[in-house]
């Protein structure tokens with residue numbers, strides 16, 4: 001079925017540094033990526049803390065995207081402590097992560113917040129990595145797919161179809177994040193296929209075939225190749241294993257090898 005054609009989509013691998021990093025380590029990371037000869041068939045983005053955006057952008061190869069981990073959807077104004085899309089773009093960011101489970105659970109972001117952030121970021125000319133994912137309780141009750149689709153339903157119908165290509169979906173089961181143990185490939189593929197089927201039902205099989213659906217949750221150098229070969233996995237968002245430049249570079253390279261294997265198959 002055409003919606004399952006994997007080779008039509010470029011891989012995209014992101015680094016989510018969360019609240020980690022220092023200026024010196026950010027500069028060293030940028031240099032390491034510059035020296036690494038990253039694979040050309042994988043899109044790469046790094047989401048550092050806001051304070052490190054500049055340091056990274058200045059030292060990083062042009063083709064590596066810089067992303068923000070959060071975003072204020074109200075624009076410039078009297079909003080103490082916030083950072084607007086224009087400010088992010090001026091600092092060199094071209095993408096923002098929206099809906100990460102840590103924003104939802106630790107900072108109380110609701111589906112409505114996620115929708116407003118995603119829509120405003122796209123309006124402001126930023127691409128969006130839109131995270132969805134269920135917790136262990138939802139998974140054990142058998143409602144994982146419905147839960148994630150509901151999170152998508154809260155956002156995607158409000159995004160103009162012309163902007164869908166600027167959205168990368170990130171499936172991140174909460175029970176796999178930061179544990180060192182990624183979700184089993186079967187569960188990942190099932191969820192990604194369900195998400196793609198939802199897109200197909202919402203628009204068309206051809207449009208759904210173009211959506212990039214990526215996985216996050218304890219991705220590392222050891223497991224990235226087997227995950228990358230799954231039919232509906234188009235990349236990763238990497239937390240812990242992205243903090244070391246060499247391990248992140250290894251994941252980018254491993255993803256590229258897997259993508260090429262799939263293309264040749």
Ligand code: PGA
Nearest residue numbers: 177178217218238239240
């Ligand atoms: P992890 O984090 O790779 O450390 O599990 C992923 C994420 O939360 O984006």
